[in-house]
Every structure is written in structure tokens, then in C-alpha cells.
Amino acid sequence: MAATLLTHNYFPNFNAPRIVSLNPFEPPNPNQSHDAVTRPRFPKPNQLRLTHSNASKTLTERSNITLMDALYSFIDSGSIDDALYLFEEMNHSDTFSWNIVIKGLVQKGLFDEAISYFHRMEFGGIRPDKFTYPFVLKAFAGLLSLKEGEKVHAKLIKVGLDLDVYICNSIISMYMKVGCVESGENVFEEMSVRDLVSWNAMVSGYQLVGDGLSSLVCLREMVSVGIRPDSFSFISSFGACSVEGCGRNGKEIHCQVIRNGFEMDPRVETSLIDMYGKCRNVIYAERVFDMIVDKNMVAWNAMVAGYASNARFYESFSCVKKMQDVGKLMPDVITMINLLPACAQTGALLMVKSIHARSIRKGFLPHIVLETALVDSYRRCGKLKLAEHVFTRIKGKNLASLNAMIAAYVHNGWYSEALELFLDIWYNSVKVDAITFASILPAYAEVTSLSEGRQIHAVVTKLGLSSSNTIISNSIIYLYAKCGDLQTTRRCFDGMVCKDVVSWNTIIMAYAIHGFGRISIQLFHEMIENSIKPNKSTFVSLLSACSISGMVDEGWEYFNSMERDYGIDPGIEHFGCMLDLIGRTGNLDQAKHFIEEMPLVPTARIWGSLLSASRKTNDIELAEAASKHALSQEHDNTGCYILLSNMYAEAGRWEDVEKIKTLMIQEGIAKTMGCSAVEKDYKVHRFVDQDGSNAEVNMVNDVMDIIVKMTAEEEDVYARRITKLRRTDLTRKKPNVPENHSVRSAISFGLISTKLGSPVLVRKNIRICEDCHNFAKRISKISKREIVVGDSKVFHHFEDGNCSCGDYW
DNA sequence: ATAGGGTTAG
16 A cells, blocks of 8 residues: 555645544544645655655655645644655755744654754754744743743844744743743833734733733733734633632633634633633533533543542542543543542542553553652552652653652651652752742751751742742741741741731741740731631641640630631641640549540540640549550550550559550550750751760760759759659669750750850750759759750740740640 | 644642
8 A cells, every 4th residue: 555655646636635533532633733624735644654765766856846745744744753754855955844844843842853953954054034933932932941042032133033023922922931021021012013912922921920910911901902812812811810710800701702702612611611620610610611512632631620629529530431421532641630639639549549550551651740640649648658659660750740759758757758859859950949849848847957947948048939939938937936946937927028827827836836825826816917817727826825835714715716706617636735725724524524525536636635634643544544545546656655654653553664565565666765956066966865875975974963963952852853763763774764864965065065145955856854844944044044945746945944834745 | 834822740
């Protein structure tokens, strides 16, 4: 067949009807141009079967005019390889053939190749013309190379082509696509004659850079100067409405679409579905979707996404089913990508896996977007190993996939893995973006190293992200609070231009964990005055503040006001805060009663809270009951065992202590080793309980000896207490001697290694014990220094013998 | 023969 075509009828009937696929499953070819049906066409290359051995001779015998038509047909049908082959066989002394080849490459997204052909053309002495430059500009826009684009712009001014309206439109589009809005605006402003396309370039450009508002303003402006928008204008402005989440404007423009008779345009219809879906108006999206007579793949996919992104998970699945049954279309890779959030958000791991499996079977993989979606879905199901599995196999990881993996690690508490990945790409000079920082900053907050926190803050500031990006600013506030620097926390908060509800929640929580609940309350009222609507998290912050600072009456008042004044149902986390609050009053009956009366099933955190409450009065019976409940649930129960064990020890019930010890061994739970850290000169100095290996330990011991002597002299009781504990500990061979607790070494080291007048900041991984708490209070009085000890829950600000926690923690 | 456009992950 192929041979016949080549020898007998190389250029068959130009006017023959187009071969149209009869396969109803085949999606329409998106590359087809509008006028494809009317223009005489060269046969498709697959009908042509051009082979390298026998074609060249035949081809060169033909006139160049006919060859040009062939070249054009190849490009038009997307057969770039055939086109390039043919091109090489032709004498290419004319600009037109070069233009066509460059156009073909740009259409295929082969921007680098397009540029290299452009350079070859220039090098060969062929002058590019006004038709060449739009393609070249599009290629540089695609490569996001502003510099090269600017060079072309400069050259166009030089040769005087910058007055051509087509050229100008291309320049505008290039500038907008690379994100250089100002340059685009300048070109637009200076044009003497603007056509519809010039306006469309601006409307679409603004939407592209995420400035939906300017896009919509631009649309309005073009109408007001008498330019009638076309389908392109409308499609772009629907994108703008989506960006702004502005369904109201979307509806208005929808009306304009109908008035202008574009409502039957399939692309307009699809962009409408997309817009309504993104503006949380599923009903309107459905309405538009149902009106489409002949729904294509894109429309179905848009509807699937509309359901999935609006938590209508069941509908998104049934939509895929209908797509196959009614629409006679097979789900494609984009369907999979759209469907994944629906599975992941319902925690349907099996569904994620089956989509993954189906994608492998259908040959959708490798596909960077699908793989990234899989990473994200597996992490939402808490399956980090599976997320990692997909991630490590991604070839040509891009920024989005890296961001997804960093977020996956951070969301699941794998902070060191997240930091390792982040630092790896950072030190390899991989370009990162605001999303990268927004993802990694919570990990820095968990590292709780003030110097590292300052470093990352500096990086973010240098990139201009710390003031402009609210999510990042909020993370920075949280980071400083967690690192113990409340002053900087406040400074960053005050410096924020756009404070959202998260910013307020964070600052309220910051003061809460630092024990300054009064300020938290004050900030809450400030927030209300600033017309920021509180949410669930606000009350977690506020109630935590009341609990930590022992403001019982206020706590109850705010708890009761939640539903009454703000319409927020108290969740389990709020009950937890209230239980802490009750616990600190020592009224254990009330605590028990509170749990019984709770409308929600108590979690391990609730029982843990009751356990902590029972510790205060050493009510072992209650502690045992609470522990039993807590231990029956899947949870990290290390703290629970330790607390109970300590209570048994306090009561001298050593057999029970041993029992717990055996139980912990059985369960494979290791006691978390106490560790305290002090930073000096950008270095973290760690002190471990009962450890003598630290280099500074001798010096620290000397300092401690002096301090212990001073505190002992001051308060005799304290000395006696040490002796008592030491004796029992020696006889029982118990290693848990408070005077060997790392926090004391850390404080001592901090006192001699930091500047006078500045607070000593110690970070501790587990809760501080009562003895060490007393010790710290005394040192703060003697040394006249502020000592800040951040444990796993709160910050203790020791000053002049007192602690901000009011001796309850 | 030339410019502008819809669905997807972060």
C-alpha cells in the first residue's frame, strides 16, 4: 500500500474528503485548527508512509512550490518528524519554509528546537520576517526566558517591526507569560492601534499571573472602548473569576456570553463548568454541563473535578461511570488526576491504589502530574512509604513534585526527612518557590532551633516572601513562638500587612504557650474589633490560654460563648482544653463528670488530660482508670506509662513501677531520653539526662555545684529533698535522679555562655519535673536572669523566683 | 501562510 502511494500517486486528490475516525472512543484531536475541514489538505503522513530510503529522490524532483504544500500539511497534521525530514531535503532559501518549521516546533512545545532552527535561519542569512517573530516570541515565552524575549523585543524596535499590531500582541503575550506584567502593560499602552487580540492578550495575561481582578477590569475596559469580546476573552475572564473565587462576576460574564451568542462554544462551556466548580457553585456547573449536547472528554473531566473539589465525592465517581456508559468515552489520565482528591479526601486508600493500578495498566505512567497527585493522595491516606515509593520513581522531578513530597513529609511529622529533601534541593540550587517555603516552614518550627529559624526567616525575607505571603508570615510567627522568641513573634505579627484568622489564632496561641494568657485574651478581643471572624482553632488557642494561665472563670465563659455568640460547635479539642482547665483546679470529680457528660467519644488525649490532672493530687486510682482508657487506644502512649510509673514511684510502689517497666518492654516502648538544648554561636549544645560525655560538662558541673550550694543555703528544705530522693534512688538503683536531669546542666551552661541581660533559652523534649522546676525558679532569683524553658507543651518563663506557668503544667 | 484560547498536580 505504501509503495503504491509513493510510486503511482504520490500526491493524490487534494480535494478528497478528510479521513475522519469512525472510532467513537477516540477523543477529538485538540490540535485541529478550525478551518481544517475547508482547506485542501495534503494526505496525512500515516497514509503517506514517507520512508527515508526512497522518498528523497522523488521529492527533490518535484517543484519547491508543491513541496511547500507538503511541508505545510505535515506541520498542520502534527507530523513534525516527517516535516523536518522533508525540510532538510528541500532547498530552504526562503523565509516561508523556515517559518512553517518553526511554527510546527512551537506548536509541539519543542521550544528549544524552535529557537535553534531560528538561530540556524539567521546564521544562514535568511531574514526573519514579521511572521517569524510571533513564533520566536512564543517559544521564549514557553521557555520563560525573559532575557531572550527582551532581546527579540529590542531587535524588533531596531528593525521597526514593533509597530506591527500582530508583533505587538505577541510581545505583550510573551511578557505576560513570563510574568513581566509591567513590560506587557507598557507595550500595550504605547500601541497606537489596539485590536481585539491586544485586549485578549491583556485579559488572559493578567489571569495567567494570578491577577484575576485586573483581568476582569481589563475586560470591562475593552467593552467600554467599544471592543466586543469574543470567546477567547470570555474563556480568559472565567479563569480570572476562578482565581478570585468570584462566582458572582462569573455569572455576570455568563450572561454576556449568552447575549453575545457564545454559549454553544464547547470551550466556553467547559470554562464555565470549570469556573463554577472552582467558585463552589456545583449546581450551576451541573446546569451548564447538562446543557451540552455533545460532551467531550474535557467537559466530562471538568465536571469530575467540579464534584471532587467540592467534596461531592460520590458524584465525582458516578460522573466517571456516566462518562463511560452515557458518553462512551474512556477515562484518561486527567480523569485519574481529577478523581484522586476524591479518594484521598475520603481516606479511601483502596481507591487510590486502584487508580494507581489502573493507571499502570492503561500506560498512563510515567506522567509527572499524575505521579505528583499520587504522592499527595498517598500522603493524605497517611501512607508515607507509598508516597515515597512513587516519588523516588519519578523521572525528571519538577518543583511541584518536590513540593508535594516535602508537604507529605511535613504533614506526617517526618520533619527530618522533609528538611533533608529541602536542604538537598536548596544546596543544589534548584529553584524553589513560595509553596516550598510554606511547606517546609512548619518543619523548622518543629526543629525549634532559634538560629536555624532565623536563618530560614532571613532567606524568606531576602526572597521578598515574608511580607507578601500571608501563609508564610503565619508560619514564621509560629516558628518564633515555638523557638521561644516571643518578642520576635510579636514583632513579626505586628509587621504583617494582611493578617488573616490564622495569624490571629497563631499569636493567641503563642502567648498561650508562653503562659501569658491575659495577653491572649486581649488579642482575642482585638481580633473581634478588627472584624476577623473566629473559627474552631481560635477557641483552641483561647481556651488553651485560659487553661495554661489558670483563668478558670474566663475559660468557662469563652467555652460557653462559642456556640452562643459565634455559632461554633465545641469539638473534642475544645473539650480537651476544658478538661485541662478543670484539672488544674484539682477538682477531679468535676473532671470525671465532665468526661461523662461530654457529647463526644473521649479520645486518648482526653484520658491523658485526666491522667495529668490526677497526678497533681497523686490520685493513683483515677490515674490507673484514665491510663487504662488511654492505653486501649491506638496512640503514642509513652507519656502515659511514664506518668503512671512516676506516680507509683512517688507513692513508693516499686513493684508497680517494675510492672510498668516490663509492660513497656513488652510493648516495645522505650522511655524517651530527656534531652535539653541550648544554642550558642549558631551551635546547638545538647545535654542528656545522666550523661557525662558533653565537652562542657566539667565546667557546667562546677557552675552547678556553686548554684546548688547557693540554692541549698537559701532553702534548706530543698537540700533535704535531694538527700531523700538520692537515698531511695541509690537503694533501688533508680537512675531517675532529678539533680542529674539535663535541664539543669543546660541552664547552667546557658547562664555562663550567654550575654548578661538576655534570657537563657533552654529547649527540652519532655516535660520538666517538679524538682527541676523549683531549681529553675531559684536560679532565676539568684542569678537575676530570665530563664525560659520550653518543654514539649509550654514555655516556662522563670523570673525572680516565679514561673509564668503558675506552677501547674 | 502570521498573533490571542478550554480540562490536571503543588
